[in-house]
Every structure is written in C-alpha cells, then in structure tokens.
Amino acid sequence: MAGSDEGTASGLAQGAMTPAQSRAARGLLDWSAEDLAGKVGLEPGFVRAFEGGHGDPPSGQVEALRSALMAAGIVFTDAPSPGVSLDPQGGGGEGTRLDALTTENDR
Structure with missing residues (x-):
C-alpha cells in the first residue's frame, strides 16, 4: 500500500493512533508539534500533516x-471509542502488545 511501511494504510491498523488522539495527547503533555517531532527525529510538518489528516503517513512513523x-505517560484507549489519558505514575515502557506476543517474547 502506498505510504505504508508495514502493510497497513496510514496507521489505520487496529490499535493505531488517530490524529485526534495525537492532538489530545500533546495537549495533555503541553507539547507542541515541534516537541513531539523532536522526540522521534521527524519534522514538525509531519506531525501537523498527520494530525490534520493530510496524506498517507507511513504507519511506522x-x-x-x-x-x-x-x-511520556500517555495511555491510549481504543474501545469503545478512541481516547487518551495521562498516567498519574508518569511514563513507562509500553511493553509488548498483545498482538505482538510470540512464544519467544511471552516469557
């Protein structure tokens, strides 16, 4: 698929972050698009384009x-509707996602 580096279109895979979740998460953290982009080495324009729903960004980005x-402490919820909250304990690793578990990493 065009614009995808993992076989799914623009981060639309189940459990993927929506543009609205990204905007809300940045708001909770009081981060600008520049702040978020700088954390992962992307251009701020990429964050603005993604959050504006423009283009077909690679799901890996x-x-x-x-x-x-x-x-940074953001917790994503997918069901029954996408949302975000701030973990009062602060940031932590995201661990291994359920759909990524294998017999090798399930120990």
Whole structure:
C-alpha cells in the first residue's frame, strides 16, 4: 500500500493512533508539534500533516509518535471509542502488545 511501511494504510491498523488522539495527547503533555517531532527525529510538518489528516503517513512513523507519547505517560484507549489519558505514575515502557506476543517474547 502506498505510504505504508508495514502493510497497513496510514496507521489505520487496529490499535493505531488517530490524529485526534495525537492532538489530545500533546495537549495533555503541553507539547507542541515541534516537541513531539523532536522526540522521534521527524519534522514538525509531519506531525501537523498527520494530525490534520493530510496524506498517507507511513504507519511506522505514526507508531514512533505513539511510542514517544506513551513513554511520556500517555495511555491510549481504543474501545469503545478512541481516547487518551495521562498516567498519574508518569511514563513507562509500553511493553509488548498483545498482538505482538510470540512464544519467544511471552516469557
């Protein structure tokens, strides 16, 4: 698929971050687009374009943004509707996602 580096279109895979979640997470952290982009080595224009719903960003780059937000303490919810909250304990690793578990990393 065009614009995708992992076989899914623009971060639309189940559990992927939406543009609205990105904007809300930055708001909770009081981060600018520049702050978030700088955390993962992307241009601020990429963050603004993604959050504005423009283009078809590679899902790997969207995942990098999501990981940076999670490391800062953002918790993403997917069901029943996408949302974000700030973990009062602060940032931490995101661990291994359920759909990424294998017999090798499930120990």
